[in-house]
Amino acid sequence: MRTHTELEQLCNEAERNLRCFYPTTNAIRRATHVRLQNGYIVRPFRNVYARTAYWSTLNPAEQMRHIIRALSQQFPNRIFAGISAAAMMHLDYNWKLHADGTIFIAGKTGNSKQTYRKLRRIIVADPPTSVLLSSRERGGKIRMTMAENTSATQVTATSDIINAVTITSPARTLVDCGLRYSFAQSLSLFDSAMRQGLTTTELIIDICDDMQIDCGRIFRLLYYMSPLSENGGESLCRAVIIEAGFAVPQLQRVFADPDAPWKQYRVDFCWHTPDGRLIILEYDGTQKYVNPEMTNRRSIQDVVHQEKEREDVLRKAGATTIIRATFDEVLLQTPLIQKLIEAGVPLAGAVPSFAAPTNAGWQKAC
Known part of the structure; x- marks a missing residue:
């Protein structure tokens, strides 16, 4: 199989910036399809691709982050939520929560029949948001920072910013995960968020106060969470x-x-x-x-x-x-x-x- 220079450059750039790639021209799209058929490339999500050899080196959480960064480039207005936002914040949790490859986004309405099966909406009108920025420092090292109460479309583009992903705020993310998953699956998320100083008990309670559902599961997690826990296993x-x-x-x-x-x-x-x-x-x-x-x-x-x-x-x-x-x-x-x-x-x-x-x-x- 002949080397397709443009496709290889696209793959190299994506891997260097810790994300998947998506075809930008018909020629690259055709070349991608051929290499998908022979196993050189894998497609983990709709219109999202990666070289198979590179993809196999990533753990499930990092695979999700690569997909989300690529999707954020394609759809900068999307707000990633739930366990997808937790992955972007590098919170601790069991990677089996990614077993079905679902990506969660915040939306005002639920999924329709036309929605891609691996994309699921968490219904919320105007969630508090944060933006996770990846920037390249001198020497090539990538630094992650979080900007509160903003979105990727509001971030001023600079040459050193390589990724900008809008997520629900840490407090909102914890509430959504705590309502969806069991106590045992959720406690590590709360522990690690507190250990990193990403949110406070008061902010989480404020989120619950604005919701018209029973948040008893969240209050139980707040009662037992502790930043003294050093990792997800503990x-x-x-x-x-x-x-x-x-x-x-x-x-x-x-x-x-x-x-x-x-x-x-x-x-x-x-x-x-x-x-x-x-x-x-x-x-x-x-x-x-x-x-x-x-x-x-x-x-x-x-x-x-x-x-x-x-x-x-x-x-x-x-x-x-x-x-x-x-x-x-x-x-x-x-x-x-x-x-x-x-x-x-x-x-x-x-x-x-x-x-x-x-x-x-x-x-x-x-």
């Missing part, structure tokens, strides 16, 4: 704990080695029980053992040895029980719940002080 783990009726744990508590106080370890979750026990739960994502950035390029044996040393210090610091849970155990729920039962983690209803988040108000970890 948020999901905490959601499972809460949903199963266990006492809400303290988050990110720091323990010092009694024999060497300068050695300190921070644990993911812990409980102080009424009978004086200290139960610690450590969430072990697989990245902890295989991601070079997280292991400092140490071998798995070295990482495991350090974990053993860590546990010894925690026991000297007063831990009576240490539980370890993997992502798969959290996802399946039953293995995690069984470990919590065996460790004697108290139920929320058994001790009134456990009924509320122990980090309410996100005060410092105790």
Whole structure:
């Protein structure tokens, strides 16, 4: 197959700017169709394309961001909403929410029969909006910034801006996601938005006040959310704990080695029980053992040895029980719940002080 220079240039530019491409001439459209048939190019959305080899290197969230940036160029007046807006803000959530490839936009009316099946509207008349701008700095690095209460069409074009995407505001995005998805699926979105300082409880409540539907699910998420949760896996783990009726744990508590106080370890979750026990739960994502950035390029044996040393210090610091849970155990729920039962983690209803988040108000970890 001969190289089509214009198409290759279009692909190169799109990949450099972290988006998919769309044909701009009939000649490129024909060349794209031929390469789509032989597998060189993939079409993840209507009139949105990418080179297959490049596309396969992207995770589901980044694939969504590439599609949305291309669509925003084609339709600059569109306001992306729901999980699509969450993806653009790099919030934490389970990538399975992108399994059907749906893109969500804000609209005054619902979908019609003529609407593309992968495009879904969230009905809202005049949502508060933000614009996510991608600009290229010296050296080629891309920087992301957010402009509040504006739209992509209002942004002054400059040579360094490579992408401008209008989304619903962080508060509105969280409300839409919280109403659509389960508590366990949504808690990580709320945790990460608060951790990044993207919105406030007051702004979310203001959104709910203007809606004529029951927002009880949102208020439950507001009650339990915490910026102390460091990643989506920890948020999901905490959601499972809460949903199963266990006492809400303290988050990110720091323990010092009694024999060497300068050695300190921070644990993911812990409980102080009424009978004086200290139960610690450590969430072990697989990245902890295989991601070079997280292991400092140490071998798995070295990482495991350090974990053993860590546990010894925690026991000297007063831990009576240490539980370890993997992502798969959290996802399946039953293995995690069984470990919590065996460790004697108290139920929320058994001790009134456990009924509320122990980090309410996100005060410092105790």
